[in-house]
Amino acid sequence: MKVFISFDMEGVAGIVDWSQCLPPGQPYEEGRRLLLGEVNAAIDGALAAGATEIVCNDSHGAMSNLDPERLHGQATYVSGRHKPLYMMQDLEAGADVVFMVGYHGSISGESSILSHTYNPSVVSHVTLNGARVGESGINALVALACGVPIGLITGDRQTAAEADPFLADAERVVVKESFTRFGAVNQHPEVARAGITEAARRAVERVASLRPPAIALPATLEVHLQTADMAEVASWVRGAERTGVRTVTIGGDDPMAMFRSFVAVTYITRQSEGR
Numbered sequence: 035m036k037v038f039i040s041f042d043m044e045g046v047a048g049i050v051d052w053s054q055c056l057p058p059g060q061p062y063e064e065g066r067r068l069l070l071g072e073v074n075a076a077i078d079g080a081l082a083a084g085a086t087e088i089v090c091n092d093s094h095g096a097m098s099n100l101d102p103e104r105l106h107g108q109a110t111y112v113s114g115r116h117k118p119l120y121m122m123q124d125l126e127a128g129a130d131v132v133f134m135v136g137y138h139g140s141i142s143g144e145s146s147i148l149s150h151t152y153n154p155s156v157v158s159h160v161t162l163n164g165a166r167v168g169e170s171g172i173n174a175l176v177a178l179a180c181g182v183p184i185g186l187i188t189g190d191r192q193t194a195a196e197a198d199p200f201l202a203d204a205e206r207v208v209v210k211e212s213f214t215r216f217g218a219v220n221q222h223p224e225v226a227r228a229g230i231t232e233a234a235r236r237a238v239e240r241v242a243s244l245r246p247p248a249i250a251l252p253a254t255l256e257v258h259l260q261t262a263d264m265a266e267v268a269s270w271v272r273g274a275e276r277t278g279v280r281t282v283t284i285g286g287d288d289p290m291a292m293f294r295s296f297v298a299v300t301y302i303t304r305q306s307e308g309r
């Protein structure tokens with residue numbers, strides 16, 4: 035039983051500010067301790083239910099936020115930048131179930147701590163098959179391509195709500211209630227970790243009944259950008275078609291190709307960030 039954990043940082047209990055998510059500094063050191071606690075809590079639950087192999091993909095910032103030797107379960111650590119599959123790197127090697135830990139709300143949704151969709155300076159709104167989608171649903175394209183169900187998602191209330199259309203079977207753990215993008219009522223880290231461990235255990239126990247992400251194919255990913263320049267640059271990506279002044283559309287029946295086009299859009303549009 036192999037578990038693949040894609041973890042972000044903004045959705046961890048106790049984190050409400052960028053200073054806790056970006057080095058250097060004391061707030062960041064606190065943030066990465068909180069993050070490690072939740073990742074290890076998910077690992078502990080998976081191991082308790084019989085998981086034998088854990089792969090953790092660091093999906094936040096420079097993507098090397100944890101001390102590798104402090105990961106539980108002798109987990110493999112996928113870290114560092116320029117990953118072809120970004121937040122889902124190494125899932126292509128196969129797994130039995132995906133966990134999403136520390137996830138956050140989309141940029142265009144209700145207030146959610148540090149909400150964004152990949153790049154807050156560029157991406158203003160994304161829909162998948164007509165429904166607003168955050169990083170969980172976009173990353174689910176890779177899970178669908180690999181035929182792996184998503185068993186767990188953790189974050190604030192909004193993160194859980196946005197997972198509903200695409201991750202119907204996933205256990206949800208709400209560790210904080212955001213009232214703005216920079217304020218939330220946070221569970222105590224010990225309470226959040228206990229909830230994550232329990233849900234991770236349930237997810238692994240239920241794995242045989244979990245279905246792949248609910249994304250109908252062919253699918254349409256509509257990416258709205260902040261400026262027309264960004265949409266122009268984005269349209270240079272293979273698979274991305276300019277469909278509006280500030281919009282590109284990525285479509286097709288190959289979810290992996292769609293995700294790769296989306297990742298390329300997030301990379302190339304960094305060149306057009308200036309406004």
Ligand SMILES: [Zn+2]
Pocket residue numbers: 042043044093094095
């Ligand atoms: Zn992040």
